[in-house]
Amino acid sequence: MYHFFVSEEQINGENAYIEGSDVNHIANVLRMKPGEELLISVKGDWDYLCKIVDIETDRVNLKVLESMEQRELPVNITLLQGIPKSDKLEMIIQKAVELGVSEIIPVKTKRVVVKIDEKKVDTKVNRWNAIAESAAKQSKRSIIPKVFEPMSIDNALEIVKDFGVKLIPYENADGIDKTRKILDNMDKTKNIAVFIVLLLVQLVAVPKLPVAAGGIVYMFAVYVRKLIPCLLLGLLLIRTTKVSTFLAAISRLRLPKGFTIALSIALRYFPTMTEEWGFIKDAMSLRGISFSKVGLLMHPVKIMEYVYVPMLVSASKISDEITQAAITRGIDHVGRRSSLETVEFRIWDVVFIIVYIGIIALVVFDLVRGGVLLFDYFE
Numbered sequence: 001m002y003h004f005f006v007s008e009e010q011i012n013g014e015n016a017y018i019e020g021s022d023v024n025h026i027a028n029v030l031r032m033k034p035g036e037e038l039l040i041s042v043k044g045d046w047d048y049l050c051k052i053v054d055i056e057t058d059r060v061n062l063k064v065l066e067s068m069e070q071r072e073l074p075v076n077i078t079l080l081q082g083i084p085k086s087d088k089l090e091m092i093i094q095k096a097v098e099l100g101v102s103e104i105i106p107v108k109t110k111r112v113v114v115k116i117d118e119k120k121v122d123t124k125v126n127r128w129n130a131i132a133e134s135a136a137k138q139s140k141r142s143i144i145p146k147v148f149e150p151m152s153i154d155n156a157l158e159i160v161k162d163f164g165v166k167l168i169p170y171e172n173a174d175g176i177d178k179t180r181k182i183l184d185n186m187d188k189t190k191n192i193a194v195f196i197v198l199l200l201v202q203l204v205a206v207p208k209l210p211v212a213a214g215g216i217v218y219m220f221a222v223y224v225r226k227l228i229p230c231l232l233l234g235l236l237l238i239r240t241t242k243v244s245t246f247l248a249a250i251s252r253l254r255l256p257k258g259f260t261i262a263l264s265i266a267l268r269y270f271p272t273m274t275e276e277w278g279f280i281k282d283a284m285s286l287r288g289i290s291f292s293k294v295g296l297l298m299h300p301v302k303i304m305e306y307v308y309v310p311m312l313v314s315a316s317k318i319s320d321e322i323t324q325a326a327i328t329r330g331i332d333h334v335g336r337r338s339s340l341e342t343v344e345f346r347i348w349d350v351v352f353i354i355v356y357i358g359i360i361a362l363v364v365f366d367l368v369r370g371g372v373l374l375f376d377y378f379e
Contacts, residue, residue: 002030003039003137005144016040016050016062027055037065041142046070070142076102076191078163080156082109083116090131097135097145101194104132105159106150116150125149160193167194238271249343261326268322276314280307 004022018026018040026032034052040062041047047070050062079101081092093104106128116124128147136144160166165186167179186192237246247264284306 006040014064018060073100078103078193080105080107083112083114093131094135097132098139105148105156107156163191163193165192
């Protein structure tokens with residue numbers, strides 16, 4: 001059942017109404033019709049089960065069927081969250097709201113590397129609160145948790161100084177039993193403040209390594225994560241497109257010849273090396289040398305001598321052969337080269353480009369507006 005938030009003025013006895021952006025969401029996105037039921041909430045009051053009477057241009061008229069007590073936690077939980085990199089905070093806000101947090105305070109701690117432009121703070125906060133509202137609707141919360149502007153740890157502590165319980169998760173604590181004991185014995189009428197000021201590193205081993213080694217491992221992990229999409233796209237291109245077809249398309253784009261030559265040699269080099277790698281492994285298997293984890297552990301010197309050394313020699317030889325073949329075929333010819341492959345710009349290419357440009361424009365427009373449009377649409 002869909003869930004929306006209204007103010008006290010929008011409920012009058014057995015009649016109620018919804019206005020604002022939710023009207024478009026109900027009518028055009030959810031395509032709800034008169035007679036369908038939905039849930040509305042008033043902050044600090046009741047939840048109401050309603051039926052749609054009619055849908056106008058600027059409002060949705062409702063009939064209240066039943067009033068219910070709100071189902072919120074008996075305590076207010078305020079999350080003090082150190083600001084992580086990228087858009088991870090948006091996911092944290094969404095999941096924290098779904099778990100029952102009442103307020104979220106982004107905290108600028110000493111080791112936070114994210115620098116938020118002061119001119120964009122309002123846009124960021126509006127987007128965070130829109131995410132919180134959408135998550136509250138999804139999880140049937142009776143209130144919309146508030147997301148504050150980023151602040152220093154001193155200002156955040158000032159806000160929660162009178163809270164009854166203050167929790168700081170610590171990765172080296174003695175299990176979860178101590179936390180459970182604290183929660184079981186606490187006063188349920190007091191507010192709770194949860195501090196997440198230490199950000200988890202991507203690799204579990206990094207915090208246990210020396211500073212220099214941990215930094216190197218962390219940087220390696222980041223670069224690998226960023227290279228994986230490029231490698232997957234390259235693999236998809238090689239598996240689905242013939243080299244001759246791809247080079248014919250590149251030549252039609254009028255790209256610089258130096259780039260075209262380097263790319264054509266590279267595309268022909270890797271498949272040839274892959275084939276050569278298979279030949280070497282088969283030859284070594286016939287000689288009783290298995291290129292596997294067990295074989296590498298049992299015979300590391302032999303693997304290095306009989307596999308890697310021949311591979312390096314073959315790589316040098318194959319690169320020379322491909323270069324000579326490319327020159328023989330006139331790859332450095334100054335005029336326009338002909339090709340057996342016919343590559344044309346078709347209607348599906350136009351459609352794909354238009355769709356791609358439309359998606360980019362929609363994302364940019366959504367970011368300028370604070371990210372509300374896409375989040376509500378894919379809710």
